[in-house]
Amino acid sequence: MQGAFSEHVRALEAVGARTRLVRTIDDLDSLDGIVLPGGESTTMAMLMERAGMLDSVREAIRGGLATLATCAGMILLARDITDGMPGQHGLGLLDISVRRNGYGRQVDSFEAPLHIDGLNGKTFPGVFIRAPLVERTGDVHVMANYDGHPVAVRHGRIVALGFHPELSGDLRLHREFVRLANTGANQ
Amino acid sequence: MAERNGSSNGNEGVKGSFKVKAGLAQMLKGGVIMDVVTPEHARIAQEAGACAVMALERVPADIRKEGGVARMSDPELIKSIMAAVTIPVMAKCRIGHFVEAQILEALGIDYIDESEVLTPADEENHIDKHPFKVPFVCGCRDLGEATRRIAEGAAMIRTKGEAGTGNVVEAVRHARAVNAGIRKLKGMNHAELVHEAKLTGAPVEVLVECQKLGRLPVVNFAAGGIATPADAALMMQLGVDGVFVGSGIFKAEDPLKRAKAIVAATTYFDKPEVLAEVSANLGKAMHGLEIPAIPKDELLAARGW
Numbered sequence: 036m037q038g039a040f041s042e043h044v045r046a047l048e049a050v051g052a053r054t055r056l057v058r059t060i061d062d063l064d065s066l067d068g069i070v071l072p073g074g075e076s077t078t079m080a081m082l083m084e085r086a087g088m089l090d091s092v093r094e095a096i097r098g099g100l101a102t103l104a105t106c107a108g109m110i111l112l113a114r115d116i117t118d119g120m121p122g123q124h125g126l127g128l129l130d131i132s133v134r135r136n137g138y139g140r141q142v143d144s145f146e147a148p149l150h151i152d153g154l155n156g157k158t159f160p161g162v163f164i165r166a167p168l169v170e171r172t173g174d175v176h177v178m179a180n181y182d183g184h185p186v187a188v189r190h191g192r193i194v195a196l197g198f199h200p201e202l203s204g205d206l207r208l209h210r211e212f213v214r215l216a217n218t219g220a221n222q
Numbered sequence: 223m224a225e226r227n228g229s230s231n232g233n234e235g236v237k238g239s240f241k242v243k244a245g246l247a248q249m250l251k252g253g254v255i256m257d258v259v260t261p262e263h264a265r266i267a268q269e270a271g272a273c274a275v276m277a278l279e280r281v282p283a284d285i286r287k288e289g290g291v292a293r294m295s296d297p298e299l300i301k302s303i304m305a306a307v308t309i310p311v312m313a314k315c316r317i318g319h320f321v322e323a324q325i326l327e328a329l330g331i332d333y334i335d336e337s338e339v340l341t342p343a344d345e346e347n348h349i350d351k352h353p354f355k356v357p358f359v360c361g362c363r364d365l366g367e368a369t370r371r372i373a374e375g376a377a378m379i380r381t382k383g384e385a386g387t388g389n390v391v392e393a394v395r396h397a398r399a400v401n402a403g404i405r406k407l408k409g410m411n412h413a414e415l416v417h418e419a420k421l422t423g424a425p426v427e428v429l430v431e432c433q434k435l436g437r438l439p440v441v442n443f444a445a446g447g448i449a450t451p452a453d454a455a456l457m458m459q460l461g462v463d464g465v466f467v468g469s470g471i472f473k474a475e476d477p478l479k480r481a482k483a484i485v486a487a488t489t490y491f492d493k494p495e496v497l498a499e500v501s502a503n504l505g506k507a508m509h510g511l512e513i514p515a516i517p518k519d520e521l522l523a524a525r526g527w
Binding site: 036037038039040041042058073074075077078081082085106107118119120123135136139140141142143144145146147161162163164165181199202 | 235236237238239241242243245246248249250251252253268271272273274307308309310327330331332333355356357485486489490
């Protein structure tokens, strides 16, 4: 709808996936996985609502559609959002609380290496841009922490990240996501 | 792109690197950035679906009408707009006025527009944007100008168009000029690129990158004269990543409705049936200006070097 979708497309195609931009309900048809990209979460939620897509996306993800959510996408999935726009609502599918821009404004955006559970070898380059701060986690598996707060969580077939793997040049998380989408698809 | 700036402080990671500066612009793609002059405007813009707002004292149409020296806005106004919304807030400083830029950075603004809409403070030099943690967007009329700004550290580019006119013709000219400049690089060998750099005043290393990518190495928005949903979609179909709308919204009869329509037109820019629907019953658009009717010394796009 809005945001860094072409960067995800490039990363997913580099690891062998076929992609489609989702802007209408019809675009959701027969997907193996969906990416909720970084962007402005208020804008993305409003556009989804106006296109009548919030319910169908929620249903698809609840029904087991593999989901990779980055930054604003993580905010869209979160059950509770603080410091959002009044009346901002999202999908509410992930048992976490996030604070919008919890690390500060743009001048506080940063890069930091991360140790991510399940990724062997070297650290992952974390690119944080006006990132959400995860303040509470419930029924989710925390895959990585930074500075005492979770920055990557997983629940079932949902992976939500506070940072931007699509800007990092490191394809490992996209490769893992494609593997996740391929296993158990059409089950 | 080389990392020429960014500061590290222990486990806080590296702040203000070029990657995070250009990265915010990547998050704005497919979106509309709206000029606002009050917190109330900012809230309307956010409600309409703007991905960011530009905090100003006067929209370009009024700057054009009133004349005089146009400067950075009052920090108090900027702060009140920052407090009113959760989306990123941008503000303008004069070309070459690096102290206005320092002040905006100190306010914690999310993006600085080094803008020809304000009266230039330096008629030779733009700001050296590399040392700043806050990212900059700059205007351009062609590939040479775009690449010079990128070499100075701009993390986002926009067409200049002709601000405050409600006339999209100049934005189209500038977007096409950038596209044509990039197309021309295709197939050139390095010697030819160096010659092209000489002809256009473009830095060679940025041209090399444009050739490799087949586009500018940073996000490129359209600005200057966009007044209708069709204008926004036209610019998107010409290949820009998103649009700025200045006077076009709050100088129109029904700002919220028009703002929502322009947001929808930017998302569904290639779907004429959606454009037809959102373009209907918007009320009066802003009054437009013919470019030849503007005295040459009042053309804003000519500012910048």
